Amino acid sequence: MHIAVTGNIGAGKTTLTTLLSKHYGWDAQFEDVDHNPYLEDFYADMSKWSFALQIYFLGSRFRQVKEIRESGKNIIQDRTIYEDAHIFAENLNDMNLLSTRDFNNYISVFDLMKNFVSAPDLLIYLKSDVPNLVKKIYKRGREYEASISIEYLSKLNQKYEKWISSYTEGKLLIIEVDDLDFVEKPEDFGFILEKIEAELNGLF
């Protein structure tokens, strides 16, 4: 079984991935954030570092794809490789922070890799509005994320909505998280578990 949690920055992916992994006793795969050699520089100067960061995330995410294929274990994954290309890289190109020459170069590598990627059995999209994303990013308190603008988050949210509305690769569960507190309220986490189990009925 392979479940992936998707959503904008601060939506709660890492928190939910951790809770689900503990609840089901499954392996969790997290994003390469704390040891990422480009992320801090990227937020200081997006235009300068966007290509290097995209290539780094693509490689790191592809390593996870390979591990999922080879391990045969039940895995819950925090963010997918699709988001790097269809959300982040595309948006950076739209915002002129990644040149079209570099974007096309990136996409040609991504298109090759895509042939080795299997969609998750279930994709869980955590949908959140921008003010709530801002609150959660602030609560998390990574210093270098203080420069993230409302405009950047809004554009990413638009990309997410577009991508999710045309996602047909596998089962999809959309959870509106703004009125849920699955950190403090066990009943809210229970609500999410019920939804997941209804989607995966028969696969457990």
Ligand SMILES: Nc1ncnc2c1ncn2[C@@H]1O[C@H](COP(=O)(O)OP(=O)(O)O)[C@@H](O)[C@H]1O
């Ligand atoms: N539903 C929620 N209710 C309350 N706080 C939340 C919720 N989801 C996430 N948080 C908090 O918001 C912050 C960002 O969450 P995180 O899981 O790191 O988001 P993501 O991985 O999507 O960027 C963390 O401090 C987390 O504890």
Ligand SMILES: Nc1ncnc2c1ncn2[C@H]1C[C@H](O)[C@@H](COP(=O)(O)O)O1
């Ligand atoms: N592909 C990416 N391009 C730019 N930034 C990215 C990409 N993937 C993740 N990020 C950033 C966004 C956050 O600052 C951190 C961690 O993501 P999060 O959504 O908070 O788990 O990395």
